[in-house]
Amino acid sequence: MSNIITVNGADGKSYQYVDDGSPMQGGMKDVFFSPDRSYVVAFFRDKQDHNSKERLNNIVNTFRERIFSQAGGEYWQDLFCWPTSTVEYNGRTGIIVPVYQKHFFFTTGYNPGAAQLNASIKGKEKEGKWFASPQFRSKNFKLHLDKSELGDWFKFFLIAIRISRAVRRMHAAGLAHSDLSYKNVLIDPCTGNAAIIDIDGLVVPGKYPPDVVGTPDFIAPEVMSTLHLQKNDPNRKLPRIETDRHALAVMIYMYLLYRHPLRGGKVNDIDPQKDEELSMGSKALFIEHPADQSNRPKLNQVKPTHLPWADITKIPYTVCGPYLKALFDKAFIDGLHNPALRPTANDWEEALIRTTDLMQPCQNPSCDQKWFVFDNTTKPCCPFCGTVYRGQLPILNLYWSRKPGSFVPENQRLMVYTGQNIYTWHSNRNVFPNERLTADQRKPVADFHLHNGKWILINRRLPDLKDLDADRVVAFGESIELKDNQKILLSKEDGGRLAIVQIVSA
């Protein structure tokens, strides 16, 4: 029997939910849909003490306003599924949470063959685990996802950028999520969208302590290794911003490489539970550690459906490009047991965005990943399908002017392909692509094409675009042919950049 129950929110509004006796169950809450399915009412199974209620109250009011009511606040609506009110009913505390956007539910789900097993996930939430585990993209696994659900590698960069951005915003507001995991972040590889959910566990350092330690795979080593201590023991480590940074690094690694950075072949204890505590805790070791190779995955022990992703020699983390390699090193080598050294969410956001500028579409139309990061060699090759790039491959190396007339390199480049655009954050180093961009800044300012066998750049909206070699101003709508070593001024403004063209012939 389904009953519609009406409850009063602390915000003075009334809310309804359908109680059919079998709510969806999360780790802490029972979740009921509203009759029109526009929001859910999620009740905590455990009684919430005064402190927890106050925290919830702050989450739906103060913290929410801190993030949403500022300039650019609109932008966060899509990145967070933030609770809007608290309710009390029959002695139970609940929260009102908007339902997830449509693209976070599977439209197809499994491949058509799954019908033979009577298995279907159509309409289910796209929790991240589906996309972080290699077997669901392996054709040798009967229950693999349909190709239409898997997106391409570029989309996973967009997902990672959005997650980093959302975490950066929370941290900037002084909040730690405390339980970042693929369960609490929904992603959509079809569109590159991501949203953080389950925000009710927010930790405010010094004010509200966490009530979860996290989810296996994402718990930081220092939290794992002090699990056995009492909660009030001064040596006990609980979730905070630094542990979010660990979880974020793990998540980015998993979404780009479909394997866990710490789950390798090394056995730290014969007992599985103790081994888990050590391997994720005090003995945690990066599977791709350059010097200590003792935790390399043992390929004779991994499931065949986990290949090729489990093979770190075939697909090493360096395929993610130089900026991300440096951050993975900081996160899983330097900062693994030294939380202060972990990259911030802002570091990840920047490095991911700069890496997208290095991406090149794979020329093999049936490549699963469709994109790869240019490896800075004269023989570029897709590391996923092995297809060698053929033809002329222009690259723009970007420089900026510290003082008028002299330009210095800044380790930033832009790969050229048909359909690639220049944006203001390329032409001017003072612009950064984030939520603060104006609508005008989001539009491309110039674009690249392979025209009659020659690479050209067409100017759309760059007032100062100039071919310095020919000393020619390129007006709107005019084009410029790209040649090796050519210097192109993108902008004369403060922070304006110069591009030097490099052409790789492969």
Place this chain on the structure above:
Amino acid sequence: MRRLPVYLLLDTSGSMRGERIEAVKNGLQVLVSKLRQDPFALESVWISIITFDREVKQLFPLTDLESLQLPEITTPESGPTNMGAALLKFCEQLDKELLKGSAEQKGDWRPLLFLMTDGKPSDLADFRKAVPMVKARNLGTIVGCAAGAEAQDSYLKELTDTVVHLDTADSSTLVSFFKWVSDSIGTGNKSVGTSEDIVLPAPPAEVHLIV
């Protein structure tokens, strides 16, 4: 990637005949289809089912969810409930099927055992012999389920602290029990509290968890 072995020991004695066994079969279908919607389970859960009446049968050894096919389950007209023999069989199969860890290879997770009965063991001597053997095997969780009015909790409590009592053994209750089992299997993937060990999810409303 470690496997999570899950053993289901199901009473198929005469009293289960009719609606109850149909409900169990239905419940198993629900269990498998729920687990097939859980990416965590699909990566690690392996299931084996042992039935017991006069005879003890392992319907299939540990099998991953991808390959698993539920076989027909039959019940005799009457006869004893050889729960003790089933537990002995379980120990024997577990010793054969469990991949133990070594210094070179990660083994399986600690196995989970779910035992469901609507009566009590007829082979008490075997039952008493089996209980310490099961306990010595360092399982992750043992859940006893006493279904229906005639089911006796007391024997199950010798085996485990976690006994679920279903007041009625009708089909919706049994199905909700199997749903709960699938949630329990998935617990390893949920957020872990700061103060306690990993706990089982709250049982559905019709079920009493006797601790």
